[in-house]
Each structure stands twice: as C-alpha cells, then as structure tokens.
Amino acid sequence: MDVQSQIDRAGFPAEMQVTTYEEVEGRVFRIRFRQGEIRRGLEILLTDDAMQMYGEGPMVATxxxxxxxxxxxxxxxxxxxxxxxxLVYVGD
Known part of the structure; x- marks a missing residue:
C-alpha cells in the first residue's frame, strides 16, 4: 500500500505537513504546521493489531x-x- 499517495489525496492544506514513520507498536501519522512562531501538531499511532484486525487500507483512511x-x-x-x-488506534 502506498501510504504517501493516500496522504496526498486526503486534501490537507498546503501549509500542513503530514508524515508517517514506523515504531515498534505500529505506524505513527503526524500532522504539523507553523503559524508564525506558533507550532501546532498531533500524532496518531495506528497499532499493528488494529491494522490486522480491520485492514490496512480502511485504517489508514480512518x-x-x-x-x-x-x-x-x-x-x-x-x-x-x-x-x-x-491518539492511539488499537485492535479489540
């Protein structure tokens, strides 16, 4: 699955950067941007258990x-x- 293509198609504003990286527990998605001197951001950890339970494509979209x-x-x-x-998405 090409996660970067899904990120590109998600329509985030140009000033917002969305990146992803792997951790032991799963994949982290990070969104961030800067307003002058103010930095803003958030991460979501998509656990391997959640991807196995619900499917990688649907969970990445979620x-x-x-x-x-x-x-x-x-x-x-x-x-x-x-x-x-x-925030963390885990399998049930």
Missing part, C-alpha cells in the same frame, strides 16, 4: 480522516521540548 478533522478543528500548540499529543 486515521487520515481523523487527522483532517483535528486540522479543521484546530491542532494543539507545541511548546519547546514538548512531545506531540498522541
């Missing part, structure tokens, strides 16, 4: 929809040295 919703509603502010707020 994560991207949630990132888009949070982007539209307003992302949390990131303070210097602070980690991204993280």
């Amino acid at each position: 994560v991207l929809q949630q990132l888009r919703k949070h982007a539209d509603d307003g992302l949390p502010v990131l303070e210097a040295g602070q980690e991204y707020e993280r």
